[in-house]
Amino acid sequence: MDGPQYNIENVQGGQKLVSDSESGSASRAALLRVETHELSGRSYHASCAIPAGTIVMEADTPYSYTIWKPFRNEVCAECWRYDGGRRSFLTRRDDEEVPGEPGEGSGKEARAMNRQDRSGVGAGLWFCDANCQAAWLQREGREPIRLLRLLEEARRQKEVEKDKDGGFRLEHLGQAELSRENIDRAWDMVRQKEGLPKEVRRWRNLQLNHFETDMARYVLIALIHRHREVLVQMESEFRQRVQLGQENTADGTHVAKDISSTAQFGGAGWEDFAALQSNELWHLKTYHELLENQIRAFQALKGRFTSHVRPAASETRTSVTDKRGGAESTKENPESRYHQAMQTGLIDSDDFHDFEKTITIDNVRKAFSVDPGNSFGIWEMPLTEESELMGFAVYPKPSFFNHHCSPNVTKVRKGRSLQFVTTRPIEVGEELCISYGHVEKMSLEERQRELREGWFFECRCSRCVAESVTKGQ
Numbered sequence: 001m002d003g004p005q006y007n008i009e010n011v012q013g014g015q016k017l018v019s020d021s022e023s024g025s026a027s028r029a030a031l032l033r034v035e036t037h038e039l040s041g042r043s044y045h046a047s048c049a050i051p052a053g054t055i056v057m058e059a060d061t062p063y064s065y066t067i068w069k070p071f072r073n074e075v076c077a078e079c080w081r082y083d084g085g086r087r088s089f090l091t092r093r094d095d096e097e098v099p100g101e102p103g104e105g106s107g108k109e110a111r112a113m114n115r116q117d118r119s120g121v122g123a124g125l126w127f128c129d130a131n132c133q134a135a136w137l138q139r140e141g142r143e144p145i146r147l148l149r150l151l152e153e154a155r156r157q158k159e160v161e162k163d164k165d166g167g168f169r170l171e172h173l174g175q176a177e178l179s180r181e182n183i184d185r186a187w188d189m190v191r192q193k194e195g196l197p198k199e200v201r202r203w204r205n206l207q208l209n210h211f212e213t214d215m216a217r218y219v220l221i222a223l224i225h226r227h228r229e230v231l232v233q234m235e236s237e238f239r240q241r242v243q244l245g246q247e248n249t250a251d252g253t254h255v256a257k258d259i260s261s262t263a264q265f266g267g268a269g270w271e272d273f274a275a276l277q278s279n280e281l282w283h284l285k286t287y288h289e290l291l292e293n294q295i296r297a298f299q300a301l302k303g304r305f306t307s308h309v310r311p312a313a314s315e316t317r318t319s320v321t322d323k324r325g326g327a328e329s330t331k332e333n334p335e336s337r338y339h340q341a342m343q344t345g346l347i348d349s350d351d352f353h354d355f356e357k358t359i360t361i362d363n364v365r366k367a368f369s370v371d372p373g374n375s376f377g378i379w380e381m382p383l384t385e386e387s388e389l390m391g392f393a394v395y396p397k398p399s400f401f402n403h404h405c406s407p408n409v410t411k412v413r414k415g416r417s418l419q420f421v422t423t424r425p426i427e428v429g430e431e432l433c434i435s436y437g438h439v440e441k442m443s444l445e446e447r448q449r450e451l452r453e454g455w456f457f458e459c460r461c462s463r464c465v466a467e468s469v470t471k472g473q
């Protein structure tokens with residue numbers, strides 16, 4: 001018999017296929033292969049017959065995600081538990097009560113913490129308990145907490161009219177029609193300013209509305225993950241040079257301390273994330289103001305995390321007149337935000353060497369463009385008609401499941417992991433599809449409209465095609 005042999009193990013609520021020679025996700029990956037079709041792009045097909053109730057894919061964590069602000073202090077940042085808006089089960093915040101790095105970090109860390117407590121700006125992470133907090137820190141490291149805090153400072157406290165803050169405005173394009181050329185033109189305008197330190201300095205003070213900040217958090221997490229890959233690569237190249245005697249180990253301090261040897265999230269790296277289908281044009285044509293939101297989010301990220309853009313001398317230094325000689329000199333102004341950030345280690349940290357280089361227009365635009373067609377809603381569980389939508393997450397591997405109006409695979413969220421389970425026996429070669437929305441009970445017209453407006457595509461699943469033929473459309 002051709003192909004791998006599989007045993008079927010019973011798992012809770014279904015069955016799991018395990019090959020003789022492999023186990024876990026490796027064997028699951030062997031169940032599916034990607035095929036590309038002219039009208040619906042890439043999608044998963046069965047490599048062998050698969051029984052009903054089989055977990056065909058599992059992604060333990062997203063590549064990036066955001067929890068909307070109203071839910072931020074009601075949802076555990078690790079297991080995404082939500083208790084109808086009650087907060088009493090959330091006992092830990094950010095990295096509070098976690099000791100600093102042995103020997104070096106604790107004093108600095110404690111000072112940073114104190115300052116944060118005083119300013120009241122946290123990273124926006126709440127955890128059920130020390131276990132959830134430890135799991136988050138184990139996977140993400142500590143640096144993201146500092147970066148999220150710094151980004152949170154950009155969150156506008158109250159809605160104000162947009163003034164001359166240097167942020168992009170849709171009016172800068174001069175016309176309402178959004179075409180590919182105009183979107184490129186808008187980003188080109190920003191690209192030109194990006195090269196001017198004075199402009200980027202202005203972006204440091206840009207205030208974002210809640211939606212922009214939440215979207216910037218999604219982009220920031222993706223970029224942090226991207227940057228970790230760069231650091232892991234640097235680390236590996238450095239080790240190779242040490243082995244070849246071309247480098248002294250003492251010089252290796254430029255590589256982040258808290259990164260693990262892998263930068264995969266849910267089995268995916270930046271390449272998988274960036275290879276997802278872009279829906280930028282359709283999305284922005286539908287919601288014009290999103291272009292303004294996206295560019296402002298980029299500007300705030302660039303401004304806040306560009307360490308080489310020193311603030312103007314007047315911002316950090318205060319003039320002091322020497323009483324004896326009358327000569328004027330300057331000294332560091334301890335009240336400046338920049339000075340304080342340096343003191344607390346919030347920016348220019350060697351731990352996350354050159355992070356600003358990852359904040360490029362291309363990377364940020366890519367992250368925004370894959371969101372609309374590929375993200376999974378983070379719904380309150382158990383899922384009912386009343387469930388709250390608490391945020392969204394992008395899991396690159398499961399993103400190759402196409403939609404079907406009578407799906408053969410269902411999605412189950414367990415904490416931050418997603419499982420994909422067959423709902424009926426699947427034949428060799430058959431396409432495996434999920435349902436993107438709750439459209440199964442709708443008419444052909446309603447389903448088509450829902451998918452066009454909410455998901456930006458014309459559904460061509462076999463059910464829609466068959467019903468269209470019957471109706472003579």
Ligand SMILES: C[S@@+](CC[C@H](N)C(=O)[O-])C[C@H]1O[C@@H](n2cnc3c(N)ncnc32)[C@H](O)[C@@H]1O
Pocket residue numbers: 039040041042043276277373374399400401402403404455456457458459460461
């Ligand atoms: C999450 S992605 C799925 C993977 C995608 N096919 C790809 O190549 O990256 C969603 C996109 O796949 C396509 N797609 C998914 N289901 C479809 C369907 N039933 N009919 C037509 N296109 C579909 C649409 O372009 C949609 O925007």
